[in-house]
Amino acid sequence: MIRRIKWSMAALSCACGMLACADILDIPSDRYVSASTADGGDAGDGRCVGNIEVRIIIDVTGPTKTLGAPYLAGEQDYFRELNENGGIKGCHINFVSTDYGYKADNAQQVYEGWKADPTWPQVVAILGYGTPDTLGLADKVAADKKPLLGGQHASLASPDAVSIDVTVPEIGQNFARNTLRTHFATNGYPYNFFAFTDYSTGARIAMFHIKTLGGKRVGFFVCDDPYCTGPAQAGRVHAESLGLDIGRVLPLQQSGQDQAAYDAAVLQYFKDEQAHKKNDDPSYNIVDWVWGGNTTTTSVQMAIALSRMKSALAGTTPPIPDVQLILNNNGFSEDMYTICGVPCVNAVHGIVPYTPYGDSSRGSSEMTRVMELHDKWRQIDAAQSGAAASSYKNVRYVQGYINAMLFRLGVEAVVSQRKPVTGENLRAALETFRNIDMGGLTDRLSYGEKDHRPQSTEAIYKIGTDGKLVREPPDRTISLESSWLGW
Structure with a gap:
């Protein structure tokens, strides 16, 4: 329409x-x-x-x-x-x-x-x-x-043509680490402008925030749209450069999947995490942070699914960590609590390159x-x-x-x-x-x-006990490396 x-x-x-x-x-x-x-x-x-x-x-x-x-x-x-x-x-x-x-x-x-x-x-x-x-x-x-x-989208930030090969790490569904030689190419976008941190820079800042808070392994729950996949690739590269372990990708689309589908997919994801640690690699760190690259409605579905997973697997071994969800700026807003409620409290964080309403x-x-x-x-x-x-x-x-x-x-x-x-x-x-x-x-x-x-600054907020956004200072700023331009 x-x-x-x-x-x-x-x-x-x-x-x-x-x-x-x-x-x-x-x-x-x-x-x-x-x-x-x-x-x-x-x-x-x-x-x-x-x-x-x-x-x-x-x-x-x-x-x-x-x-x-x-x-x-x-x-x-x-x-x-x-x-x-x-x-x-x-x-x-x-x-x-x-x-x-x-x-x-x-x-x-x-x-x-x-x-x-x-x-x-x-x-x-x-x-x-x-x-x-x-x-x-x-x-x-x-x-x-x-x-x-x-x-x-990060590609839009380069006025000139981009042609660059990047080695992007990935954890396969069998938990084997792979590297994908990924070619990023554009004709250049001289007439595109935006006021906020680009999505890939935001993902890199999120990885730094996770590392600073003591995170061990970050999984990536994203749709298959370029809006989701581009930042996830940048995030995985930067996570490993910081010494973070990366987790598997879980495809969660922005439409066409109801809450039951999200619940089932997230529950199986963490059952597989448990099984891998128990049966294959006792040293494996189960995913304790998830990067969500979708929009607000589906990010709420992620948060609810993660909460229900924690309840379903409580008391099982190996234990599931208190998994935290960190979201792209378009996946996070003041409206989340109204839809999500308690499952979002102190478990959902968002990178925010602008000031929330009334803050x-x-x-x-x-x-x-x-x-x-x-x-x-x-x-x-x-x-x-x-x-x-x-x-x-x-x-x-x-x-x-x-x-x-x-x-x-x-x-x-x-x-x-x-x-x-x-x-x-x-x-x-x-x-x-x-x-x-x-x-x-x-x-x-x-x-x-x-x-x-x-610019390259994000404030980080989380959803507090009263449903309001709680700022997690300090603001995070990252240097804009020339080698990151365009991807």
Whole structure:
């Protein structure tokens, strides 16, 4: 299913709400910077005239819809608020959001539909979402010279072509250690940007956290999507470099498997762990940590399955350790406890490259603004629809907010340079960013012409006894090795 969400406004007001102001106001579609400095500002304080066209691709009906809805709300609220207050340096943002159901083929259809629209030449950027859409569209946006601010797959961080062979360790289902010569190759993604730690860097940080906490062996419970498999490969390589033992991979898909299937698969996994230690190798360390590379809904299923496994195997020998689950940032959120309950308490950890909704422990000066916008626009939406106000008070809303904020900062940089707001100029401006302050919502961002990895810091949180996220200081930062670029 592909759903096109065209935001418009009933009232003739430049507050614009969710709308495209060009449908209401007679504003030229081209954008330029005025050379006037009559307001007393310096030459960099130009004004943007006209409209800025933006397209948003999102999943609100597919397997990650629980992530997509608040993510989209964060972007929309940010743009609506900008439009209500004069836009970006005077330019209003016309944005159209389209649902692609988390299907790569749908993303292609969405993109071609956008290109067929008469406004396409004025579109300066795409706000993306997940791995299937971002990887699928990366070559297209490069050809069309329109920056895509979206998924954080590690391959997308390299503007230039990548061709590298990496020896990736793996423990087979028979517990034999194998090494797989894995070739990573891309054409390069010069128009892709994101604000967060890439998924593979996050996995490497997670391995360091596990090692620091005394973990012995880490298993990998992941889907077969590139979103899951890429970080797992990076994680396995880095785990062994740190002296961690790696465990077997357990394929757990993001859809099509119910809780009973998860329970059975996880229980058998640990029965096999016990049997191997008991019958084949008494020195073997049973998996005591699991890396989960899926999204929140299936990560909850993992957590519940692990809890039930511990109960089922309690008192058996060899004993099962108190297995801990550490999750990719898109597999972890404040909503987990509502679904999971006690099985998640003090057993589920998440790597988080942005500040969770409402968290003041990281000193975010922008978080108050995030919460104000959320509440304001939920009330406006509820009043217009006549329905109860929705709530998107979670990390996904913050993610969407940050994505829109990054776009605004890029456009402002173009305007300050007195250049037209085009895709090419936006890309060039973003590549000049060095230690850009995001109000503490994420670590400071830097991009270069040869490396689009923006930062390498993750906070680690776990789910506490009251269901709230408990920060596990210190934040973890890793050096961005040049040899890791692109995988």
